[in-house]
Amino acid sequence: MSNKAIIIGAGIAGPLLAIQLKRNGYAVEVYEAREQDAGEGAFLGLTPNGLNVLMQYIPLASLKSEFAHGSMYFYNSKGKLIGELLTGYQKEKYGAETIQVKRGHLHKLLHKAAEDEGIIINYNKRVVSISETQKDVVAIFDDNTKVSGNILFGCDGAFSVVRKTAFANAGKPLYTKNIGTGGFAYLPQLNKPSAGINMTFGERGFFAYAVSNKGEIWWFNNYYREKEPDKEEIKTKLDAEIRSYLLELHKNDDRLFSEIINASHQLSVYPVYDIPKLEKWSTSKICLLGDAAHATSPHVGQGASMAMEDTVAVLKCMAQNRDIEKAFKEFQAIRQQRVERIIKESRKAGDSKSKPNPVATWFRDVFLKYFIKSQVKKLDWIYGYRP
Numbered sequence: 001m002s003n004k005a006i007i008i009g010a011g012i013a014g015p016l017l018a019i020q021l022k023r024n025g026y027a028v029e030v031y032e033a034r035e036q037d038a039g040e041g042a043f044l045g046l047t048p049n050g051l052n053v054l055m056q057y058i059p060l061a062s063l064k065s066e067f068a069h070g071s072m073y074f075y076n077s078k079g080k081l082i083g084e085l086l087t088g089y090q091k092e093k094y095g096a097e098t099i100q101v102k103r104g105h106l107h108k109l110l111h112k113a114a115e116d117e118g119i120i121i122n123y124n125k126r127v128v129s130i131s132e133t134q135k136d137v138v139a140i141f142d143d144n145t146k147v148s149g150n151i152l153f154g155c156d157g158a159f160s161v162v163r164k165t166a167f168a169n170a171g172k173p174l175y176t177k178n179i180g181t182g183g184f185a186y187l188p189q190l191n192k193p194s195a196g197i198n199m200t201f202g203e204r205g206f207f208a209y210a211v212s213n214k215g216e217i218w219w220f221n222n223y224y225r226e227k228e229p230d231k232e233e234i235k236t237k238l239d240a241e242i243r244s245y246l247l248e249l250h251k252n253d254d255r256l257f258s259e260i261i262n263a264s265h266q267l268s269v270y271p272v273y274d275i276p277k278l279e280k281w282s283t284s285k286i287c288l289l290g291d292a293a294h295a296t297s298p299h300v301g302q303g304a305s306m307a308m309e310d311t312v313a314v315l316k317c318m319a320q321n322r323d324i325e326k327a328f329k330e331f332q333a334i335r336q337q338r339v340e341r342i343i344k345e346s347r348k349a350g351d352s353k354s355k356p357n358p359v360a361t362w363f364r365d366v367f368l369k370y371f372i373k374s375q376v377k378k379l380d381w382i383y384g385y386r387p
Contacts, residue, residue: 003027006139006149009156010121011107013290013307015114017153019057020315022117029147030119031139033126033156042182042268043102043218045070048094048383050305053312055096058109066105068210068218070098071196074372076365077203079254083368085376087196094383098301100197100210100218106304127156130166130286137285151324152286153314155307158273160292166283171276173295175228178272181242182220183264190256191215201364202253205246209260219260221246222272234269242267274347277340282328287314293332294339300346302382306339313387338385 003026007014010032018028046054046063047070054063074083090097111121126142130152137152154162163170194211209219223245229238243261250257275295281288290307314331321327 004149004151005029006137006147006152007031008127008139008152008154008162009033009160009292010111010114010123011155011157011290011307012110012304013311014153014155015110015119015121016054016057016308017155017289017311017314018114018119019117020311022119024315024319028119029149030114030121031125031127031141031147032121032123034123036121036123042180042220042270043068043100044106044304045098045100045301046106047098047301047305048090048096049385050302050308051096051099052094052386053305053308057113060096062109063101063106064099064213066102066212066214068100068212069194069196070100073196073198074368075198075200076361077201077253079200080365082201082365083372085372090383100212102218127161128165130162132166132283132285150285154286154288154292155290156292158275158291158295160288162286163278163288163292166286167278167280167288170278173273173275176272176274177224177226177228178222179225179229179242180220180222180270180272181246181267182218183261183267185217185219185260185263185265186215187217187256187259187263190217190260200253200257201361202250202257204252205249207250207253207257209257217260217263219264221249223249225271229269229271234271238269239267242269281332281336282325284325287328287331289314294336294343296339296343296346300342302342302346306342309385309387310335316387335387342382 005021005026005028007018007028007030010030014030018030021028070087072085073081076082087098114121127139128142129140131138136148136150138146138148139152140146154160156162158173190211192211192215193213197208197210199208200206205221205223207221209217211217246261247258273295278293281293289310291303294306296303296306313335317327317331318324321330
């Protein structure tokens with residue numbers, strides 16, 4: 001079997017896949033477009049299905065050196081508790097319990113785990129083109145260097161250059177007219193770890209926050225924006241625009257929300273995109289994983305866990321098939337139905353955060369707690385999954 005693997009992208013799937021490949025006898029090279037200490041401002045949920053993969057390579061104690069609890073408490077615009085999704089039962093049932101972690105914290109742990117295996121992550125290496133020959137696959141970078149290997153994995157996210165250059169029929173990411181925002185703050189009156197994430201369906205918008213084990217407030221918000229922002233806007237004027245907009249959006253909600261927004265030094269801004277369905281995730285030597293293959297919006301907190309599942313699934317397929325092209329096709333066959341179902345659920349959850357009408361608000365406030373109870377019984381297919 002071919003044994004030199006190139007991995008493009010060192011977010012979540014990239015380093016996790018690299019470790020598994022190395023342990024299975026592959027020579028592995030990882031290339032990342034960003035700088036080594038590039039900050040990641042957002043945080044994300046790690047649910048049992050993802051954690052059960054991750055904990056094989058990173059100790060839970062390391063993950064929980066900085067984390068927030070994963071239970072969810074839902075409130076209406078008047079501050080009334082209308083539902084709760086508790087996670088205390090998960091450890092016994094699934095082997096792990098949902099937590100929230102900073103993306104940057106997770107990246108550092110993954111990079112260290114890869115480096116401890118002797119894997120070098122090459123930073124500031126932005127791939128510009130991918131080509132295949134009968135013998136190998138070649139990646140060319142923006143500094144005019146190139147590297148070749150027997151197989152290549154595109155783990156470079158929703159805006160995957162691997163997907164764009166190696167898959168001619170791949171559609172462009174589609175802006176959903178939804179902007180995700182968030183940040184981190186400290187407030188003296190809110191400095192003890194929360195039992196979970198407090199999620200409020202405000203009068204005009206959705207706001208959520210948790211307090212980490214370090215006493216730091218982690219928050220996020222989603223709002224509608226017709227015009228897609230470009231990269232320059234996100235870097236410059238969008239912070240001030242969004243901060244002002246959020247303060248106006250939540251002016252009639254709990255005053256705490258405005259205090260949190262004002263106390264945040266820098267906002268994270270991440271436009272939400274849909275990726276058109278890919279007919280093929282692979283060629284004879286190239287395979288896409290995670291968001292590069294099947295990006296999902298963040299509304300059900302499964303993006304990271306799906307990427308983690310992918311790494312295990314593709315390795316199993318490779319172990320069972322000496323023909324790499326066949327292995328990659330099998331990987332898509334066993335994963336596609338599941339990830340498409342997750343994507344569908346995520347879109348439904350995103351719709352529920354949009355500006356509600358009075359009738360929808362009344363039904364939500366009355367029936368949400370019953371709906372959550374009914375759905376908890378149906379979560380085995382997500383949390384109990386083992387790739």
